Amino acid sequence: MKIFSAEQLYEADKITIEKQQITSEALMERAGTQIFNWLHQRLNGTPVPIRIFCGIGNNGGDGLVVGRMLIEHGYNVIVYVVNCSDKRSKNFLINYDKIKNVTKKWPLLMKGESDFPEINPEDIIVDAIFGIGLNRCPGGWVKKLIQYLNESKAFKLAIDIPSGLYSNLPLEDTEAVLKANHTLTFQTPKLSFFLPETASFVSNFDVLEIGLDIEFLQTTEPIGQLISKLEAQRFYKPREKFDHKGTYGHTLIVSGSYGKMGAAVLSTTSAYRIGAGMVTAFVPKCGYAIIQTTIPEAMVITDKEDDYLSNISFDFEPSAIGIGMGIGKNDTTVAAFKKILQNKDIPFVIDADALNILSENKAMLKLLPKNSILTPHPGELKRLIGEWKNDYEKLEKTKKFSEKYEVVVIIKGAYTITVYGDKLYINTTGNPGMGTAGSGDALSGVITGLLSQGYDALLASVFGVYLHGRAGDIAAGQLGYEAVMAGDVIDNLSEAYLDLFVREELSSEESAEK
Ligand SMILES: NC(=O)C1=CN([C@@H]2O[C@H](COP(=O)(O)OP(=O)(O)OC[C@H]3O[C@@H](n4cnc5c(N)ncnc54)[C@H](O)[C@@H]3O)[C@@H](O)[C@H]2O)[C@@H](O)CC1
Numbered sequence: 432m433k434i435f436s437a438e439q440l441y442e443a444d445k446i447t448i449e450k451q452q453i454t455s456e457a458l459m460e461r462a463g464t465q466i467f468n469w470l471h472q473r474l475n476g477t478p479v480p481i482r483i484f485c486g487i488g489n490n491g492g493d494g495l496v497v498g499r500m501l502i503e504h505g506y507n508v509i510v511y512v513v514n515c516s517d518k519r520s521k522n523f524l525i526n527y528d529k530i531k532n533v534t535k536k537w538p539l540l541m542k543g544e545s546d547f548p549e550i551n552p553e554d555i556i557v558d559a560i561f562g563i564g565l566n567r568c569p570g571g572w573v574k575k576l577i578q579y580l581n582e583s584k585a586f587k588l589a590i591d592i593p594s595g596l597y598s599n600l601p602l603e604d605t606e607a608v609l610k611a612n613h614t615l616t617f618q619t620p621k622l623s624f625f626l627p628e629t630a631s632f633v634s635n636f637d638v639l640e641i642g643l644d645i646e647f648l649q650t651t652e653p654i655g656q657l658i659s660k661l662e663a664q665r666f667y668k669p670r671e672k673f674d675h676k677g678t679y680g681h682t683l684i685v686s687g688s689y690g691k692m693g694a695a696v697l698s699t700t701s702a703y704r705i706g707a708g709m710v711t712a713f714v715p716k717c718g719y720a721i722i723q724t725t726i727p728e729a730m731v732i733t734d735k736e737d738d739y740l741s742n743i744s745f746d747f748e749p750s751a752i753g754i755g756m757g758i759g760k761n762d763t764t765v766a767a768f769k770k771i772l773q774n775k776d777i778p779f780v781i782d783a784d785a786l787n788i789l790s791e792n793k794a795m796l797k798l799l800p801k802n803s804i805l806t807p808h809p810g811e812l813k814r815l816i817g818e819w820k821n822d823y824e825k826l827e828k829t830k831k832f833s834e835k836y837e838v839v840v841i842i843k844g845a846y847t848i849t850v851y852g853d854k855l856y857i858n859t860t861g862n863p864g865m866g867t868a869g870s871g872d873a874l875s876g877v878i879t880g881l882l883s884q885g886y887d888a889l890l891a892s893v894f895g896v897y898l899h900g901r902a903g904d905i906a907a908g909q910l911g912y913e914a915v916m917a918g919d920v921i922d923n924l925s926e927a928y929l930d931l932f933v934r935e936e937l938s939s940e941e942s943a944e945k
């Protein structure tokens with residue numbers, strides 16, 4: 432699914448109105464109807480007080496449409512106008528008038544703190560104060576209202592975006608954003624829904640289609656792509672009957688040091704589980720028996736050193752190399768890493784200590800073979816690209832880094848983001864249970880194993896991140912977040928593959944539509 436900027440959504444809005452020959456009011460009616468349907472399906476006529484806080488722009492207009500429809504269906508609705516400016520939008524005014532047709536109760540005009548209503552925990556708050564048109568940080572009594580609503584225990588449903596959050600700009604004041612329990616967003620999710628500083632304000636979200644122009648949506652280059660099952664299915668390369676182990680490549684995993692051989696075991700195993708034809712582990716001598724006994728399928732080449740890597744030499748042409756997991760930063764290991772980078776034609780995955788070696792020896796960055804994949808967690812990324820002021824600056828700096836060194840950068844986190852040039856791919860799988868040692872080693876093995884099978888660098892990255900996260904989700908479903916270990920993620924890679932082609936169970940609403 433594509434993620435568009437606020438500017439692109441306004442453009443889509445305009446084009447839709449022109450091409451479908453509808454009024455902007457009709458588009459607002461569509462949007463409001465979608466929100467109403469969502470609520471009505473869940474509330475089913477329950478007389479719970481629904482307090483709708485409407486701003487004076489089109490987000491407020493959406494709120495008024497929802498209010499009108501709920502009133503028409505007999506709900507217990509109280510509509511407030513957060514009167515922060517006299518510049519009411521045209522469609523706000525149209526819908527402000529229309530609400531008079533269904534109720535004698537006028538919306539309550541709020542002009543300051545003394546107008547804040549009492550809110551009970553059982554009430555529902557609908558947040559239609561600001562949408563994607565937010566153009567400055569909320570201040571004064573409006574900020575106080577947002578804080579007041581946040582303090583309430585009532586369920587908070589945000590329309591389009593929690594008020595105070597920009598769709599694709601950095602947050603200025605964390606105190607001036609509504610903390611929604613659920614967000615219903617129009618047509619496409621917004622970039623801020625996926626970034627660590629802002630995602631928590633959104634909580635869960637649903638995307639509601641409002642029929643924006645299909646051609647625009649299909650042909651416009653988005654600011655980011657969301658990777659979920661639908662996209663992952665398209666990445667998958669089916670196997671042919673006469674394929675053999677050579678077809679799926681020979682992966683080389685360069686990893687481990689004394690006390691960190693687990694990293695080598697995990698990455699080697701996951702390269703196999705994801706489908707590499709052959710996997711050779713290059714490890715210090717101390718790892719020989721460990722690999723041979725834990726993964727009999729793997730071949731092992733050992734360094735001349737017992738405890739760390741000093742000279743990585745091999746007598747075959749690997750299809751892909753994964754390097755760095757648990758290798759430490761010994762001087763001779765640094766030299767060995769530098770030397771192996773001379774293999775310009777082999778795709779690389781560079782992780783963990785190899786990333787730290789790069790951070791401490793920035794001159795080595797220019798030695799990276801084109802299209803190498805770097806898999807930093809935020810701490811490793813900071814060491815590579817320097818500090819950032821906010822998530823957006825982090826993304827901009829990472830894009831520049833990716834462009835400069837012609838590499839793929841996978842920023843690991845709750846929504847792992849793969850950065851390739853100026854493109855962002857945001858993963859939707861994974862869970863807090865995967866914050867466990869070795870999870871990253873498993874990911875490196877997965878991506879190297881995919882490269883080995885002929886997936887290109889970008890595809891191996893986004894598909895690998897998806898499958899790894901999905902395997903983690905399946906593991907967490909069986910074990911609970913706390914108990915998940917990296918080995919459980921690897922054990923479920925097969926399920927993650929199988930799950931790609933399992934049809935989702937239809938919800939009762941969808942079944943009824945069929
Ligand atoms: N495709 C689209 O673009 C559609 C948009 N719709 C709705 O329209 C919304 C966007 O509407 P608008 O562009 O009217 O903008 P908003 O309704 O988001 O709010 C902007 C209004 O508030 C004012 N404002 C902004 N920041 C403020 C602040 N900090 N303090 C006080 N006032 C502030 C602005 O001057 C403007 O009048 C969307 O979020 C969505 O809810 C839907 O109605 C249908 C389709």
Ligand SMILES: [K+]
Pocket residue numbers: 490558559560561562589590591592593594
């Ligand atoms: K809102």
